[in-house]
Amino acid sequence: MAEDTGGLPPRSDFSAWYNEVIRRAEIMDVRYPVKGLYVWYPFGFALRSQTYTLLRGLLNRDHEETLFPLLIPETEFMKEAEHIKGFENEVYWVTHGGLSLLEVKLALRPTSETAIYPMYALWIRSHADLPLKLYQIVSTFRCETKHTRPLIRLREITSFMESHTVHATWDEANEQVEYELGLSQEFYRDLGIPILISKRPDWDKFPGADFTMAIDVVMPDGRTLQIGTVHHLGDHFSRTFGITYEDVNGEQQFGLQTCYGISERCIAAIIGVHGDDKGLVLPATVAPTQVAIIPVIVGKRGDEILAAGEELESELKQSGLRVKMDTRDMRPGAKYYHWELHGVPLRVELGPRDLDSRQLVCVNRLGAKTIISRENAAESVKKLLGEVHDQILARAESHLESRLMTATTSEECCRKLDGNVMAVHWCGCRECADKLEELTNASLLGTEIRSRYVIDDEGPCIICSKLGRAALVGRSY
């Protein structure tokens, strides 16, 4: 697992940079011998753990965590026609138990609606059982036909958070959609990642949903990455699976449902949005190591410096920080490169000069150097971590802003599109969308845009001039 030395490809060559940084910063190993399946290195897994701890914390405010089986019987899986259509080309099937053929073959879940909802039908009896809000974080399997990519396009999605809620009314479910969009916004803000929320066009919604709201991020190459979706399922699934409750009048009603998903693409977003030519830049909220202490051992004072480092390390740990002192037998410079590659937000240098002056040299991941007093080090360090988080968020926001452009003609849209995301007006019809996609060679991502960078007022459609709302157009992953 040892890393190479020497520079990374520049982040401006995003594909090459991404592939290298994934390997060299020990996020994932792509050498597992099955297409589209990758191995988490311990460091990558630690980043995943921190990120999902954050997500769990937000969800646990109003959801409960659960765990459903991986295998779904064909009989349940095939119940919802529209849903099957959306997934049937990508489903893995378990057909054998040992050497004998199974009577009912079993799907590896591509998503868990058809595993969860038959149980919901048993669990929900009365209006008092509602709302029901559960989530699970599991592996799901999709036999992707497109080019697979670590964290971005996988055949085993290893970190799929799926939330499934049931409500008494359509409006209540709709409120839940809004709540979960807000929750996502909070999650991504904590990761320093500005997002775009939009309503997917009807032909691009989740199979079986009333509508789909999508969360996208803009990667450094200007391509968008969908990093979350919230679906209003209406009563499609509750009718199929018989999820009914008795209302206050004693009448049976169908439940109204939402589902909501976030995958390890959120990790790809952290890597892509914040990284730079030196490697990862991790937000302090999820960095497995927030502070790296680098002892600078000179001459005969080694023991003294190491002892002071240990004292500092335990003091910072006691205040709740994730700290590591790097005692490896390497030059300090080599350690700086190592921790920069791994995105550690703050490095604290401790050498003889600092020992004598009762000070610490702190360098944040963006390169800013601050000298703090050894007294109240924990407090000062926390302040510095807060500052660097604000800075990476601000940097990511200005990047997004610089990539978001508007156009009033399709010609202008094509001209500006390269490396950018375009906000244009669109009447809402399929024909114009197809035409726009053909002209721009990009996708219509969605409409009803929620972003403080895009004003979602009405205007003449870029294709047919009929009045319509703003829509996003871009190339996506």
Add this chain to the structure above:
RNA sequence: GGGGCAGUAGGGUAGCCUGGUCCAUCCUAGAGCGUUUGGGACGCUUUGACCCCAGUUCGAAUCUGGGCUGCCCCA
């Protein structure tokens, strides 16, 4: 969905066309010893590979076929 390139030690490569000269090589990494340490240290010793399966051949990293995997470009 279509097209292309590639797979040689932990990483990067040469060799492949024209089969034998190959115990390949450079950088780096790993192990050991010593000297070092304020931005990628140095010396010595040492470990380590031709993606898989068939075929052709006296002989295959090299040629042929198939598979697996990775990557790039286009739709």
